[in-house]
Amino acid sequence: MLHIKCPYCGMRSQNEFAYGGDANVKRPELNKEVTDKEWDTFVYFRKSPRGKHLELWHHISGCRQWFKVQRDTLTHEIYKTAEIKEDI
Amino acid sequence: MHQEFRLNTIGLINRDKKISFKFNGKKYFGYEGDTLASALIANGVHLVARSFKYHRPRGFFGVGVDEPYAIVQLYRDGETDPNCRATEQELFEGLEAKSVNCWPSVNFDIGAINNFLNKFFPAGFYYKTFMWPKSFWYRIYEPFIRKAAGFGVASVAHDKERYEHKYEYCDLLITGSGPSGLASAYAAAKNGAKIILAEEKPRFGGSLLTSEANIGNESGKEWTQKIITELKEMPNVIVKNRAQVFGYYDHNMLVMSERINDHLAKSKKYSPKQRLWYIRAKEVVISSGSIERPIVFGNNDTPGVVLASAAKEYLKIYGVLVGKKPLIFTNNDSAYETAVEFKKNGISPVVLDTRNNPDSEIISEAKSMGIDIKFSHVVIAAKGYKKVKYAEISKISEDKKSLGKIENISCDCICVSGFWTPTIHLASQSGNKTKFNENIDAFVPGKSKQQETTLGSANGIFSLEETLKTSFEAGYEKSKKITKKDNKISIPQVSEKKHSKHDKFWCVPLPKEKKYKRFLDFQNDVAVSDVELALREGYRSIEHVKRYTTLGMATDQGKTSNLNGLQLVSNIEDKIVPAVGHTTFRPPYTPVTIGTIVGREIGKHSKPTRKSPIHSWHEKNNAVFVDAGVWLRPRYYKRGEENLFEASKREAENVRKNVGVCDVTTLGKIDIKGPDAAEFLNRVYTNAWLKLPIGKARYGVMLREDGIVMDDGTTTRISENHYHMTTTTAQAANVLSHLEYYLQIVWPELNVNVVSTTEQWAGAAIAGPKSRSLLQKLFPGTDVSNEGLPFMGYIEGNLFGVHARIFRISFSGELAYEVNVESDNGNFMWEKIIEIGTEFSIQPYGTEALSTLRIEMGHVAGSELDGRTIPYDNGLQGLVSKKKDFIGKRSLNRKAFIEENRQKVVGVVPLDKKTSIPEGSHLVRDSKAKLPNPKLGHISASCWSVEYNNPFSLAILKDGKNMIGQKLFAMCPLKNKTIAVEIVSSHYVDPKGERVRS
Incomplete structure (x- = not known):
């Protein structure tokens, strides 16, 4: 079970959180023309990197904040966690 | 009551307290402090099991977790536990145990014929033999193998024991209370660290209990007692015996199983049998010690062949002799301690040492005691079937390849020692890449992966002096890092005997013409010849x-066999052991009961049960409940001898004719506030929200980004910047996360807050033509006329002193309202509605009637919004705005979503107007077509239409919009039903929607 530092609450066990996918995904802006390909990339395509991965987690059984986690998908090492507005 | 193999002088057992027990139906007695194994050996019982494959007689091999043979079925307090290790099971009054894997008895086992057919059971036998014909597997091979193999029998009765889970945090977790564990724990605790010291056995001390070495001026046992007593009194220390740390997981989380009542005749009241600890430790000290490994020789599985260290422990802890004519076979010094211990207790052993005239203090001591030692000698084979009677021994050449003349030597046990294997399981589980230590012929932990340190013999250090030194230092250093304190204690002096080097010898060659089985893995009956065969057949990894x-x-996960197996593979392959590598160590280190893993999460505890504040009223009024997610909802209210069908039909009819009331508390409710709330809703829902007036509700559909419908519900504008959203019961949690995602990540510029209010409001849906008359009486001071409260209107009212929100919304398709009050007033509201509704013939209705009403109205719900349908499929395309953008809109013009013959919801009526169509049935054009019959759609929901008094279903059907009026077949192979049906509009009742506006 991972030990994750919520930027708002501190270190908590993984069972308080929900995984929320790749944090690098950026939703196309509203009302903007996007090609099928761009839209497909946004909706369906995700990288599955071996190693460092920037991802979203949601503190569902806690403060209910979404935040960023930089995690190694191979070793589960967590390098850093940050609020959404911060850059990693 | 004489015990033939029990000594009167030594041991840590309590000879004042006799304990009687039964093994294989026969009565014996032991003493308090005995294990089942030590008590049986004391009584001269050596034959306790039959081997897995060949059903060969088996006795005891070890004294603890490494025991491969003595697996028994335990009976306790009316329950039975399979696969208990007799070496670990403490004796209690009335204990009953039986041998497993033998029939009819352990003494005469028919399966032993396999032993004589062993040519037919080589490695991979099952893979080779039971392949063909395929159809034989389930009917013949598998049942046969299951009966013949396997150990104990799991109980089929409900386990009435209690198991618990516990979470704990600490600075240091120390796994094992031998010298390294005690020293590091003591040093760390004295330096202010919060520690947990876990010992798997009942007694603390590990090897100190049987060691002759002294610490300061105390024996190992006395020193242990002193340290443990002091640790137990410290507030920053948790000390646990009978607690096995069996798994090392990510981020320094370890799992430990604590046996709390297993050693008692009956569980203590209010106390769990076993407890699972989840421990998050800042630092971990792995002080798990080492396990003696055997030397491989012929018939080395015969009862009476035991590990030398086990023989010593049986003597020194239990006062039990594993035999009276011991032969000790060793390649190192540690077995001499066993020999000396036998001699001290009046038994004269013979020692065979593979080494050529080694010299050390302990060997000199043995010599001076007059112990018969034969250097450069090996045991070729144990002889005797159910117990060792004699051994074939011989001299062995310096290169260990040729044997001398075979001699027979009489003995009743063979105590074998092939040196020590560090227990590195936890270190390896933590991700530590282990390395091979040439000096000890075994793997030890390499560079730490997580915050773990391995100490003592688990790290390949067999000197007590060095172990204590490094462990005191480690405990101090680790705790200093955490507590920032600097309280260092001095390391005690140690007096111990120095050992000479062990011999890198592990397997006795077979003399010509001898075909003895030489076992590597005792529990799974894997012999040297099996591994040789596997390699000949091309297996390399x-x-x-x-x-x-x-x-x-x-x-036993190869605790005594792994290294010898590796030695063999590396010898044949002509590689060195580290090049062969070892197999992966996986948790659990020792078997853990399912009960412990499950803990309290059984029955009603396996998930929370949510009840509405009106629940007790439902109970009192004969509600039959149904699970709706984690909620319990009334399915119907039973009257007299009614069944589900009759009751729900009555309830639904009453809604259509008079008025009904339904508990809708379970609907998800989300409070939305902020100046950008309208803009936010406009982006979340497919329809327009910017112009919704205050005091109005609107039905909305929300999509996922892939265009699939996520949820639907009504949202009401309470005031300028305040909205009340409802979701379906099932999707409430997902919708909230979804909204939070967009507010926090995608559009953080929107000034909006969302919070779940599901539990804050109790809700009652009042539906039926008489609902307005009832509402008027409930809220006499409020204008609830069609003008005062039109369809999709919202007002607040006073329900006999209780503040209420009144929504004119309808799921049933009738004139209907939903009244919400604060949860605490839920029951009051409900009782008032029933009380005043009596004159309008009100009846409560459950989810079954609710479904009937919505289905015949063609209102879609969860069975149509099934995560595979888009708005068009549900007939909701009118709610999709063409003017504005919203979540998922871009996906809706994907090719498959705009196809002309896209699936759509339709109504389905059986031609005979009698046969109900099972949900999930497939719609096909030709019921007799060749399989696979092309599927045109499926029945998503079925009911008995109370309006028309015949069955009616909804279906999602290919090209649904052009299929109205067509005749198809609904096929349900599960129920073996084929029903001729007609496709009709999904709006079966009141297609113009006049009633809700009346």
């Missing part, structure tokens, strides 16, 4: 050899 031969795959 140690992981493949393991799976093909089952070496190390039994419940």
Whole structure:
């Protein structure tokens, strides 16, 4: 079970959180023309990197904040966690 | 009551307290402090099991967790536990145990014929033999193998014991209370660290209990007692015996199983049988010690062949002799301690040492005591079937390849020692890449991966002095890092005997013409010849050899066999052991009961049960409940002898004719506030929200980004910047996360807050033509006329002193309202509605009637919004705005979503107007078509239409919009039904929607 530092609450066990996918995904802006390909990339395509991965987690059984986690998908090492507005 | 193999002088057992027990139906007695194994050996019982494959007689081999043979079925307090290790099971009054894997008895086992057919059971036998014909597997092979193999029998009765889970945090977790564990724990605790010291056995001390070395001026046992007593009194220390740390997981989380009542005749009241600890430790000290490994020789599985260290422990802890004519076979010094211990107790052993005239203090001591030692000698084979009677021994050449003349030597046990294997399981589980230590012929932990340190013999250090020194230092350093304190205690002096080097010898060659089985893995009956065969057949990777031969795959996980297996593979392959590598160590280190893993999460505890504040009223009024997610909802209210069908039909009819009331508290409710709330809703829902007036509700549909409908519900504008959203019961949690995602990540510029208010409001849906008359009486001071409260209107009212929100919304398709009050007033509201509604013939209705009403109205719900349908499929395309953008809109013009013959919801009526169509049935054009019959759609929901008094269903049907009026077949192979049906509009009742506006 991972030990994750919520930027708002501190270190908590993984069972308080929900995984929320790749944090690098950026939703196309509203009302903007996007090609099928761009839209497909946004909706369906995700990288599955071996190693460092920037991802979203949601503190569902806690403060209910979404935040960023930089995690190694191979070793589960967590390098850093940050609020959404911060850059990693 | 004489015990033939019990000594009167030594041991840590309590001879004042006799305990009687039964084994295989026969009565014996032991003493308090005995294990089942030590008590049986004391009584001269050596034959306790039959081997897995060949059903060979088996006795005891070890004294603890490494025991491969003595697996018994335990009976306790009316319950039975399979696969208990007799070496670990403490004796209690009335204990009953039986041998497993033998029939009719352990003494006469028919399966032993396999032993004489062993030519037919080579490695990979099952893979080779039971392949063909395929159809035989389930009917013949598998049942046969299951009966013949396997150990104990799991109880089919409900386990009435209690199991618990516990979470704990600490600075240091120390796994094992031998010298390294005690020293590091003591040093760390004295330096202010919060520690947990876990010992798997009942007694603390590990090797100190049987060691002759002194610490300061105390024996190992006395020193242990002193340290443990002091630790137990410290507030920053948790000390646990009978607690096995069996798994090392990510981020320094370890799992420990604590046996709390297993050693008692009956569980203590209010106390769990076993407890699972989840421990998050800042630092971990692995002080798990080492396990003696055997030397491989012929018939080395015969009862009476035991590990030398086990023989010593049986003597020194239990006062039990494993035999009276011991032969000790060793390649190192540690077995001499066993020999000396026998001699001290009046038994004269013979020692065979593979080494050529080694010299050390302990060997000199043995010599001076007059112990018969034969250097450069080996045991070729144990002889005797159910117990060792004699051994074939011989001299061995310096290169260990040729044997001398075979001699027979009489003995009743063979105590074998092939040196020590560090217990590195936890270190390896933590991700530590282990390395091979040439000096000890075994793997030790390499560079730490997580915050773990391995100390003492688990790290390949067998000197007590060095162990204590490094462990005191480690405990101090680790705690200093955490507590920032600097309280260092001095390291005590140690007096111990120095050992000479062990011999790198592990397997006795077979003399010509001898075909003895030489076992590597005792529990799974894997012999040297099996591994040789696997390699001849081309298996190279140690992981493949393991799976093909089952070496190390039994419940003991190869604790005594792994290294010898590796030695053999590396010898044949002419590689060195580290090049062969070892198989992966996986948790659990020792078997853990399912009960412990499950803990309290059984029955009603396996998930929370949510009840509405009106629940007790429902109970009192004969509600039959149904699970709706984690909620319990009334399915129907039973009257007299009614069944589900009759009751729900009555309830639904009453809604259509008079008025009904339904508990809708379970609907998800989300409070939305902020100046940008309208803009936010406009982006979340497919329809327009910017112009919704205050005091109005609107039905909305929300999509996922892939265009699939996520949820639907009504949202009401309470005031300028305040909205009340409802979701379906099932999707409430997902919708909230979805909204939070967009507010926090995608559009953080929107000034909006969302919070769940599901539990804050109790809700009652009042539906039926008489609902307005009832509402008027409930809220006499409020204008609830069609003008005052039009369809999709919202007002607040006063329900006999209780503040209420009144929504004119309808799921049933009738004139209907939903009244919400604060949860605490839920029951009051409900009782008022029933009380005043009586004159309008009100009846409560459950989810079954609710479904009937919505289905015949063609209102879609969860069974149509099933995560595979878009708005068009549900007839909701009118709610999709063409003017504005919203979540998922871009996906809706994907090719498949705009196809002309896209699936759509339709109504389905059986031609005979009698036969109900099972949900999930497939719609096909031709009921007799060749399989696979092309599927045109499926029945999503079925009911008995109370309006027309015949069955009616909804279906999602290919090209649904052009299928109205067509005749198809609904086929349900599960129920073996084929029903001729007609496709009709999904709006079966009141297609113009006049009633809700009346």
